[in-house]
Amino acid sequence: MSGTLRKQDASPVADGEFAFTWADFHTIAQIVHAESGIVLADSKANLVYSRLAKRLRKIGLRSFRDYCEIVQREDGADERQVMIAAMTTNVTRFFRETHHFSLLEKIVLPPLLDRAKKGDRVRLWSSACSSGEEPYSLALTILGLMPDAGKHDILILASDLDPNMLARAETGIYSAAQVEPIPADLRRKWISAAKAEGAMSFEVTPPVRELVRFRELNLLDPWPMRGRFDVIFCRNVMIYFDDETQNGIWTRFAKVLEPDGVLCIGHSERIPASMPFELVAQTSYRLAGGGAR
Ligand SMILES: C[S@@+](CC[C@H](N)C(=O)[O-])C[C@H]1O[C@@H](n2cnc3c(N)ncnc32)[C@H](O)[C@@H]1O
Structure with missing residues (x-):
């Protein structure tokens, strides 16, 4: 932003209750x-x-x-x-952009969960998790394949810069309309009616919650996590950033993604060809050259 006063600076943006130039x-x-x-x-x-x-x-x-x-x-x-x-815009939904969850269910998770059965750690990161629907959808996808996932070293880090959203996410309580996109079999098994007053609501059950850890994290700040991720979801947030900010974050994702890990991004986002990623499915990337760094 330039330090010089722009022509319009002193002029009002619009007339309203509060003066706003x-x-x-x-x-x-x-x-x-x-x-x-x-x-x-x-x-x-x-x-x-x-x-x-x-x-x-x-x-x-x-x-x-x-x-x-x-x-x-x-x-x-x-x-x-x-x-x-x-x-910030916090719009989100359970199983939003459902092709990512199909990719996880059919291709990405089966070998990871096999490794977890042998004692390996499996880590996923929902890096702009808003009110929690995205990380809980990841947990539900895992539980659909491995109902006893909680007994293994499998965790989903769910982070966002907005503490209010994280507080809401942690309640794990949603309306009937919000849980509607969850596939019926998963909903029956892992979502229960909540005791909240008023309108009918639903909550994610303990096995779902236990797979998710919520943390406040601004993507622009240093990332305190040690260890790499097998799956990173960074969806519908980069769209709000300029190219320089985006490229800085793509570069940092490359450093924390496992060599065979997958990065899923939003439907209107693109990773530039100059970044060390290759497209492997719709808006889903792996490290270029199998992660040789
Ligand atoms: C539109 S929601 C996306 C939610 C989810 N990823 C999805 O695709 O449904 C965008 C989220 O990004 C978060 N956000 C915005 N800037 C951020 C930043 N610098 N670091 C971390 N989260 C950020 C907002 O608080 C908001 O919850």
């Missing part, structure tokens, strides 16, 4: 990009207003300039996190 928008966009990798183009200015107006009301501010002052302060980390969470 282009300078405010650019301040917010710059912080969101630096801290999360998410790019907010000028066309997103009205979206930023509508997503943050509620927050300004809640904390009793009169203008976005006041809000910018808070999120620019060194001690504004908590508010920056709230702001970034308000900017």
